[in-house]
Amino acid sequence: MLPRWPRRVMLLNLALFIPALFLGGYILWQTTQLFFWLYIVVWVGILTVGRYFVCRTCPYYGQDCPTYGWGHLTRLMFRRDETRGFNVAAGVIEFATTIVATLLPVIAWVIGFSGKVADFGTTEHILVGILLGLVAAGFVVHQGTGCSKCELEECPFSKAAQEKRRRLVRSV
Numbered sequence: 001m002l003p004r005w006p007r008r009v010m011l012l013n014l015a016l017f018i019p020a021l022f023l024g025g026y027i028l029w030q031t032t033q034l035f036f037w038l039y040i041v042v043w044v045g046i047l048t049v050g051r052y053f054v055c056r057t058c059p060y061y062g063q064d065c066p067t068y069g070w071g072h073l074t075r076l077m078f079r080r081d082e083t084r085g086f087n088v089a090a091g092v093i094e095f096a097t098t099i100v101a102t103l104l105p106v107i108a109w110v111i112g113f114s115g116k117v118a119d120f121g122t123t124e125h126i127l128v129g130i131l132l133g134l135v136a137a138g139f140v141v142h143q144g145t146g147c148s149k150c151e152l153e154e155c156p157f158s159k160a161a162q163e164k165r166r167r168l169v170r171s172v
């Protein structure tokens with residue numbers, strides 16, 4: 001039986017995720033419509049299709065978890081998938097997609113220096129700096145309060161999976 005996550009862990013991670021999500025969208029809305037709508041489409045995909053393939057198969061479906069309460073969001077949209085274990089492939093694809101989606105405003109900012117696609121003013125440059133701080137803090141807190149304490153061995157990013165890999169290496 002996996003341990004339950006303290007609600008404060010979910011709320012702390014949510015408190016860093018939500019401002020970064022909206023600040024990223026605001027920066028893109030102000031600078032590049034192309035990247036703004038790409039940002040919207042990717043995040044809608046993560047919060048729907050991602051939940052369908054990842055959270056429906058997770059033991060924390062419908063429960064508090066470090067990843068922003070997505071287990072609860074999933075229960076609002078989809079039934080649990082009792083036919084299989086944790087969807088590792090979908091979890092890895094989603095981890096990469098979430099990193100790219102989170103950094104889309106930064107990618108647009110870098111491309112903006114070429115004078116193409118996006119037009120960043122002083123305010124937007126400052127906001128990108130704040131976003132980078134929020135994203136870095138969010139990643140460190142999520143790893144520190146979530147993955148590095150997680151007993152979900154099927155998820156390749158969890159503490160349990162890393163311990164299993166270390167045991168395998170030692171046994172070789």
Ligand code: SF4
Binds near residue numbers: 058066070
């Ligand atoms: S731990 Fe990850 S996969 Fe499991 S419910 Fe939370 S967000 Fe979904």
